[in-house]
Amino acid sequence: MARRRFELTEEDKKRKITKENLGEALEIFRFVLPYKWHFIAAMILLVLSSSVFLIFPDAAGEIANIANGKAKWGLTLNQMGLLLIALLAGQSLISFIRLILFTKVSEAGMADLRKHLYARLISLPVPFYDEHRVGELTSRITNDVSLLQSTFSITLAQFMRQGVIFLGGIVIIFIKAPKLAGLMLLTIPLVMIVAVIFGRFIRDIAKKRQDELAKSNVIVDESLQSINVVKSFTNEWWELLRYGGSVDSVVNISMKLAIWRGMFIVFIIAIMFGSIFFILWWGALLVADGEMPVGDLFSFILYTVFIGGAIASFGGVYEQILTALGATERIREILRKPNELEVGEKETPLKEHFKGEIAFNQVVFSYPTRQDMLILNGIDLEIKPGQKIALVGASGAGKSTIAQLMLRFYKPDSGSITIDGKNVQEIDLLQYRRNLAVVPQEVLLFGGTIQENIAYGKANASEEELIQAAKQANAWDFVNSFPEGLNTVVGERGIKLSGGQRQRIAIARAILRDPTVLILDEATSSLDAESEKVVQDALDKLMEGRTSIIIAHRLATIRNVDCIYVLENGQIVEKGTHDELIQVENGVYGALAKLQFELE
Ligand SMILES: Nc1ncnc2c1ncn2[C@@H]1O[C@H](COP(=O)(O)OP(=O)(O)O)[C@@H](O)[C@H]1O
Ligand SMILES: [Mg+2]
16 A cells, blocks of 8 residues: 555544654654764754845845845945855755755664664564554565654745744834734734635646546456446446546546636635735835835745745644544554564574473364454363374464474463473573474465575585585475576575475475474475475485474375374364274264375
């Protein structure tokens, strides 16, 4: 969802600026604190350059006065020219330095915020990701932070500059021409405020028109993309009707927009220029009476235009603050969430290998997002160190859920999971997961080289270790057959590996990891018979001496495990070895086995 900069959403419009949310928003700016001296210097330069800017109308008026023979500053025209050049040069230099300083503060500060936010995101527990779409989360780290950044660098600077011009301008005109200034202050701000409100209203209608136009484009898109469906149902007439209706309503909105725009133009011409001319007329009377030099009137008008511009910009500032508040709220929502671990800067070393004795004791579980659906209803498992067990059952029975609980992605609602007699919840999470490895059904490789993908199991592995692991995983032959070997790029921009090849990369990863407990979640289910054989062979080597939980679809692969658990409706309905289970009369496993082995 790409959001345009500073476009007010419905939520933003309802938002009020309160002491609380402003305070919270300001807290985000602690990321700018390390650069506070840059910031203060930039602010001083900003005030300075805005003040210099305020000299220009006066100088322009003075030039007119000199030409009229009524010089006040005692300078010649040429000297005035030199003075203006000096001012301009100073102004440019100040603006340049200010821009660099501001960029440093906002870029570096926001980069810190982004790193902080990412560290939090990546250490949030899995249930958080069940509740949020990834696209929405990436938008927070990209769009929302960018929005804050431009509020900080552009809006804040603009606000300061316009504020100085507004206040300074008013003070100057009151000193120079109090009567005229009083008259101006009675008219111009009012007119500007009306103009700002008017403008906002027109923008809303323009946005509605844009939306309606987008809607009609969707109709064209959809109907042309599914042209076969349209034609087979002979619904061309219906699509035309839909499209026609939408296009017509664009016309209606456009007409409404035109009327308001027209009125706005009338307003500008009649009221705004009218009041400027009115002040001009009044001023001209003063000039005619000799109360005011003509150059002063000239600079007065320039100041008035500046002040008007400043007032107009304040309306935009308010809207930008509202959108920025929305962005900070969304960012802070993530920063406030408790993370499951603290991310360090190094790979966690494995402190101690578990023995690998696992027990599930009456584990009951439902997913937090679907509390009403009981997935596991009193599961008991018992695995001795180095044993292999298998979980079988229909799709959706809860096999993968058991693996997820084992990985501590979720907590059981009741009951407990222990390893070496200790409740897993009491073990340091990083150390705990460090002892586990998973080979899933679908392996997604990261964009990068094969070497990087294998080393994902152990960041500081030597090339020797990598090759050794690839060999054990039956991956070395095909990796070596690529011209680039381990440096072959895979993923979106690289070559595509087959399912069996990816599986073997995942196994090499797990070998490097050297886990105590291994979880295979249908690791060979999506492979053809031939690659299943090589992968199974690699898996057998990987499982040697490790406690293994095998989730299997094809029973042939689990014939030799120590115990098979049959899962149905969140409960274990049968358990035993293959030979024991096929003896069970009317057994679930027996029926399954019969079906599968007959088919072969
Ligand atoms: N993240 C999740 N959030 C909510 N429900 C889930 C989630 N993952 C799985 N489920 C549900 O839990 C049930 C068991 O799923 P799963 O353990 O994946 O089954 P299996 O691996 O045995 O096919 C299914 O009904 C599934 O829809
Ligand atoms: Mg599954």
